[in-house]
Amino acid sequence: MSHDAHLLTLAGTFMLVLVTQGLWFAYVLGVRAQRRRRKVWHCWRLVSFSLGCGLLVVAFSPPMVEWGHSDLRGHMAQHLLLGMFAPIALMLGAPGTLLLRxxxxxxxxxxxxxxxxxxxRCLSHPVTALLLDIGALYLLYLTPLFQLSFSEPSLHIWLHLHFVLAGYLFSWSIAxxxxxxxxxxxxxxxxxxxxAIAAHAVLGKLMYAYGFPRDAGLELAEIEAAARxxxxxxxxxxxxxxxxxxxxWYRRRKLSESASEWQTANRRS
Incomplete structure (x- = not known):
């Protein structure tokens, strides 16, 4: 990646950091509004959403961006934070419920x-979310898209954004x-x-066994470490x-059993 392209990528990731901070601030304001109205909003949801935002900020930080540009292992660490761990934490914060309230x-x-x-409904279907999330990984690492993303800063930023959104959509569609x-x-x-578990594992094995992404000027040992x-x-x-x-599933089952027991007790009384 050229020096100018690298600077543009840093500027783009800085904008994503600002957006992340804005989302966190809006979430906190929503939680405060719930508490002023004496409505319950569990602290652990705030902690989870804050953790997700924190992971995004770490992934977009200059040291992580530098590592991701110079080493495929850093790039893979970024992917795991942006596309998997952060979306799960954000999803557990239930931002959709907070918005509706x-x-x-x-x-x-x-x-x-x-x-x-x-x-x-089609977009949020688990199968669609799987294709957008894991399918995009296959497209990135098994085609020239990986190398192209390092020469086109705008594409690089859009890929980051795509994996965050697709990861969130997939996590939400499942749980x-x-x-x-x-x-x-x-x-x-x-x-x-x-x-998804199987597809993700197969992609890692393909990268390890066949040296994907190819023609990117990467050492085989670096690719193998990133695949692991x-x-x-x-x-x-x-x-x-x-x-x-x-x-x-367990929580919903217990709630259903409690409701059934309550209805049975009412009928008997």
Whole structure:
């Protein structure tokens, strides 16, 4: 990457840092508004969203950007933060629920009506989210797109943004805490999660075995180390997502059992 292109990339990532800080500030204002209205908003959701924003800031920081440009291992660490760990933490903060609680009722209804439209439902389907997330990784590392992204700063920034959004969309489609009446059932979501785990692992093995990305002037040892980082780091992130998925299932099951017991007790009385 040329010096000018590198400076443009740094400027673009700085703008993404500002956007991240703006989102965090808006989230905090929303939480404060909930507390002023005496509405419950769990502290752990604020902590989780703050952690997600913090991971994004770390991934966009100049040292991480420098490492990502000079070493494929740094690039892979960036990918794991932007596309996997940060989105999971952000998703657990339930920003969608907070938004609906914070805006006027008429605005909230418009948002929910828009979310129920066919295009949005198709976009947020777990299979679509899988293709946008993991599919984009295959496109990046198995084609010349990787090398092109280092010569085109705007493409580089857009790829960062894409992986954050796609990672969030995938995490939310699998285990999001926000209300989603049209979300597919648990079996399909679990199947898609297993497919994502397998696809991510296969990509790591392809990189390790065949030296992808090719024609990028990278040492084989560097590619192998980055592939290992993708393989094991991806497994860790997907394990966390699976735990969140099953924790949500267990919580809903207990709530359903409690509601059934309460209804039975009322009928008997």
């Amino acid at each position: 914070s805006v006027p009722v008429t605005t909230a209804r418009r948002i929910t009506d828009f979310a129920a439209t066919v295009p949005v 999001g805490p926000d209300p989603a009446p049209h979300r597919p059932g648990m079996r399909l979501r679990l199947l898609v999660l297993f497919a 980082l993708m393989y094991y780091g991806g497994d860790l992130a997907e394990l966390i997502l699976a735990l969140v998925f099953f924790a949500g």
